[in-house]
Amino acid sequence: MPDYRNDIRKPTGILIPLLFLVWLAGCLGPVQHLYPEDEELRPVPVYIISHGWHVGIAIEREHIESFLPQHEMMPQAAIYKFGWGDGRYYPDSEAGFGLMMRAAILPTRSVIHVVGIDMPVEHYFTASTVVKVRVTEEGAQRMAEFIGDRFLLDREGNPQFAAVGLYRNSTFFKARGRYFIPKTSNTWTSRALRRTGYPITPIFAITSGNVIQQARKDGTVLRDN
Template sequence: MEKPRTIPSVFTPQWLPLGSLVLLLVTLALALTGCAAEKKWQYLPATRGEERSIYVIAHGWHAGIALPAEELGDELGFVREYLRPGRYYEFGWGEAEFYQADKITPAIFLKAVFWKNPSVMHVFSMPAEPAQQFPGADMVELKLSATGVKHLKDSLRTSFKLDAAHRPHPLKGGAHGEYRFFTAQGYYLITHTCNTWTAKVLASGGVPMDTVFTLRSGGVMRQAKDARKEYLKLRPDRAEQEGMQ
């Protein structure tokens, strides 16, 4: 098995020297972090056999969504043409220059924070299960119904900018096909970050998420974990099984 992948620089930008600006951004994010207290699960699986697993994974500032390869379907199967074969595929959305940069400069950071910018999709082909691929990472497994997964995949697909033949626009990629960027739909704003996008995609699949003020990966993960707890309450048979493990 391939050695677990080290989280790349696109997930861990080196902009810590910009202390005051980082503090300003974090303070703004904390002030605007919403909650999903009034949200409810949608498209719940009717039986345990209908449950489909997806994963929410935090990489520093950014949180992505991973699906098993067999769940790509017609909606997302096109990514296989641009990537090595994988067991899971992780999807993320973000500001085009910031997300693709090998090194984050002050200019790139300021542009991402204070301007309306184009966006890209990032897809990573994972040869191992998420827990093995990212050991120690903050992640949560969620159970969706087939209907929920279908809606989530439709949302992911519409995040790609496709041409008239329904093909994506590939951009920068890994040397071995481990990841690829694609031109995306929508603009990145300080009020609509990669994590706002992640929350919206999860909500499309029926997960109770705040989709307005979820600006930080911590907000995504907290709500995803709360959603998992609520799901277990709604499915006592699943809660009992988890308690026995």
């Protein structure tokens, strides 16, 4: 009698990578009800800012303020820019190779950097690459919920100050999640952008260059450095 067991196993072995490719293709595309093709239906600007190794994301205050925890050190401005990273390396403007390697290899505590901006983003970050993406109100709300939920709160529900920020109107707060490669500031930013329905694939976004490359697909480059 013929043995069909091997024939049964072979399709199963092929099915798993095929399912992965289907899933990956879904991630690459836009979420239709959140990110319609017509730009007129996407009135909210979101900014992706690359500082070299690190990428952050910015949005107008009116679209995120109600989702942010209150703190006396929270910047006040027309636009908020957010970055996520290692709790020791990110706030230290003079951090050396040792701290960089520690952040890359070991799962470490994280922080969120909040920067208040009162001018066009591309004029504030003159040495950075800035890409603008337009999203829907609902997409902006989902991104705001994602960012607001990443603050590490104390027992009273308050955000926790971590360090003075890198800019005049900025502050570091303790954040949820451990930092390590490949879970970096760049994948964090891409996950925030993905909440808007934008066609970006976070698992590819380990480097800042890849985040910017994906943002350029349907975005407008305001400054290119």
